[in-house]
Amino acid sequence: MFLIDCPYCKESRDQNEFSPAGEAFIARPQNPEELSDDEWADYVFYRTNHKGDHWEQWVHTNGCRKYFLVKRSTISHDILEVAAFGEVTSENKS
């Protein structure tokens, strides 16, 4: 049961207010029709399943309903960073 800081509500709230929404920084391809089946499948199905620090999306379902970014250790479950979309990008992420 995590304690998550919502970057919009600016409050530390219990996990049951939130829902996970998958790995972060997986951008929808600009021109899906130009992709091969493999490239498309990579976007739709394949995830890194990373062991260690992992950027993921969460949504404050029973709160402000905003999606945001969470950097979480998949080993210790420590939450190392939270950010609104745009504050952290795939380019400048730690």
Next chain:
Amino acid sequence: MRLRNHKSDYIDQSERLSFIFNNKSYKGYKGDTLASALIANNVVFFARSFKYGRKRGLMGAGVEEPNALVSLEIGGRYTPNLKATEVMLYDGLSAVSSSNPNSLDLRALIKPLHRFMPAGFYYKTFIKQKVWAMVEDSLRSLAGFSKAPTEKDEDLYDHIFHHAEVLIVGGGVAGITAALEILNNSKTTRVILVDERAHLGGELLNEFKSDNTASSWHHDNLNKLLEFKNIANSRLKLLSQSTAYAWYDHNYIEVLQTNATGESLVSGNTQAARKVLHKIRAKEVILATGAHERPMLFETNDLANIMLSQSVRRYLNEFGVISGKDVILYGNNDSIYNTAIDIKNNDIKCKVIDVRTAGSESKTVLKAKKLGIEVLQGYAVLKAHGTSLIKGIEISKVEMQGKKWKLIGSSKKINCDLLASSGGFNPVVHLDCHCGAKTFFDEDSQAFLPQKERKNRQVCGSISAIGFWKDAVIDAKNKAQLTLVSLGEIKKSTQGSMGENYLDYYNASQFFMPIEILNRPKVFIDMQNDVTTLDVALAIREGYRSIEHIKRYTAMGFGTDQGKTGNINGIAVAAEFLDVPLSEVGTTTFRPAYTGVDFGAMAGREVGGFFDPQRYTTIQDSHLEQGAEFEVVGQWYRPWYYPKSGEDIHQAVNRECLAVRTSLGMMDASTLGKIDVQGKDAREFLSRVYTNAWMKLTPGSCRYGLMCNEKGMIIDDGVSTCINDNHFIMTTTTGGAASVYSTLEMWLQTEWSDLDVHLSSVTDQFATVAVVGPNARNLMKVLCQDVDFERDNFKFMQWRPGTVCGVQARIMRISFSGELAYEINIEANYGRYIWDEVALAGKQWNITPYGTESMHVLRAEKGFIIVGQDTDGSMTPMDVNMNWILAKNKPFSYIGRRSFSISALNSEDRFQLVGLLTKDADVVLPEGSHIINNKGSSIGYVTSSYFSPILRRSIAMAQLKSGLSKINETVIVKIVQEKQGLKEIPCEVSSSVFYDTEGEKADGNE
């Protein structure tokens, strides 16, 4: 027996309590546990063992007790599998053993077979021989502990949430000290102190008789603690009789508090919660959970009156009871001498057998000798004599040769009626390990100690091998100081210095595991699961090496006990048989829950009507007045059908469907999800999330849309209405409303933040009354004068604003039945009013309210799918024969589109939606039935199936492999019919549109 001259602060001899155990009545005192009261009454047998049905007595005095499982009370207050050592006595208590030791037990009858029933016996005998199915029921009825409850729980359970800076688990010396240290050195820190017993103090209570300073320390510090507690806005919460049973991520700890007096059980006070589940979130945790004594191992060590040394001491000191007159203390450390001294001081005969050889005795040993207690050093117990109850023991000299214990010389017999043993101590590290912390084996203390450093956690007291209570005080202060530093309350910690040799658990010797003893039969390691040393040896012989595998093969450490006294001994036994050091074997994984948790406590108040939210439309009262039966759809209570007197569901649905097809019906459609989509890019947004085209939809029109995910699978459908170019109202399925809304928000927030679109859920803001049937237009003309309802002026899939019975409304001409239909949308609070007005005005056409069942029949007759019933998340629009809804020329590659061209989704042998017509028109296929090929394998299944009143025959929709190419072929559906068993039903594959295939009914009667 109870000692006459013994005085205890914890037993109130002025209050006699009556209770019943295994159908016999007894008396005890206030302050007794069920176990101590039964010892006072000379009861020695508490239960029969799990596998062999052996009679067992008490072993422990608290949470570590593996044998004495009882069920409390009967009927709605029945609670199974409580430990007699933890049940506080109350007047009128009634308990029975989990399996009665006094009644005949089938397992006991097969006693001569025990040597043929080692670990893996059931598997090898029954499962491998494929006769398990024949014997499973009878074997399972023999196994297990207390019977499961059969009646509804009459009691209430509560959940309480807490937030604190510091949670201290364990209210012994260390816990009390740590709490006071924190409270004294901070003005703001909130502390919660949790303790499993009825009185704070833990094992310190045992020292009172022999150490005056112990009782005065306890008295003073308890008072200080109470001063902190008994003030307004106290920063201290004391939870007694509370067990912290689980530690989850981010310092979230769950604690179960049981009713201390059992008052609500007997007084019928149903307002008081019987148990409370505390949900605690703490910044810092201090574990002062103590240690459990582990027993010594020898042959038939499971006879009654073979107990743990500390437990015998606790029964004696705290409750003034003891179950023998001729006591043997046996062990490998000094704690047995403490017990011996207390026993001797009560003028009871006792003798100490110590496996450690003479020389370099501690003060405790010398004190015992000085008191005249007979001490045999360098001796081991080989076997206990007696049938079920101990009568004597067989002992032999022993010495350490190299690193192994060896027996020497011949054995001799000694009589006794109680044996108390101590083989060292196991720190209670369970909670610490729930969230991934590790243990390490410490040679000095011969114990698995908690990992040294851990974020936001300290351990103190005997969990870290501190035996002497004064050392525990210093240790707890030190650790509390570190906690204060971590909290930022103080800058630098003050660390007191500990006494000498404090980390050795009473000079415990190396684990006493001579192979000559381990190789004897009936040396029980795990009392609760009847696991012996030979079971472990067998597991190893059969190739199991990891302790996790040995555990699962032998069932060691299972059950409600979770190996509290047995596991570490089991690990040592395995180490001995494997001939590797203990540290190499390691421990099994500690997982929640540390102790049993009642389902009632987990559920709390979320039972009955509070289990799940119940949603009703504003028209609910009318439905009730009309006698509707309801079904639950995504928390909504929707009218299912409206039976007239004497009608069953089939008759009611028949009548409702025919009314709609021939004249007029009305339905409450308020529960459909409604999402208000606004912004200048609203239209673009719809065309991205739906598969079809939206750019040309004009204000005043509606359109059906199908929504897929990126995998190309259908996730939702519904009609969206164009209010104006910047404003649409999307409807979703009733059950999908929340998830669709969330998914749409995700696209907007994470991918398309450049779109000017805002979504609001407006499901609850509107009520919708659907008016359906050939006479719908006639009725609408009566209800609403400011709208032109003429066929060519208000076409199918259009909407008009209007005034219905004086209420502003949006009227949509859409249909889920194929009939002429209008949906009247009004502000929700007018729902009931409009419903009643429609019913009144519709009387001349015999307007008939209909529910979801008729709605399903009507839509199935037209082949309209229900997402989630006819589709299951693996269906593409092509699979349900809806290629027509896939836009070809939209500039934006809408969600799911790219997946449609993946070869797997275009394969010929996909499941496809078809209709099924049974050859015998009266047979209605059960939904979920499988379509089989000539080899009997499944090639599809029925998704929807009804009897169609208008067609006077059964109709069904099905997912069939390559179904669309099998139209007009005959397939076999295998069904199970009541009393007739399996039956094969021939069906013709058809189009899934069964009625009005040309769509001639949508305009109604003209």
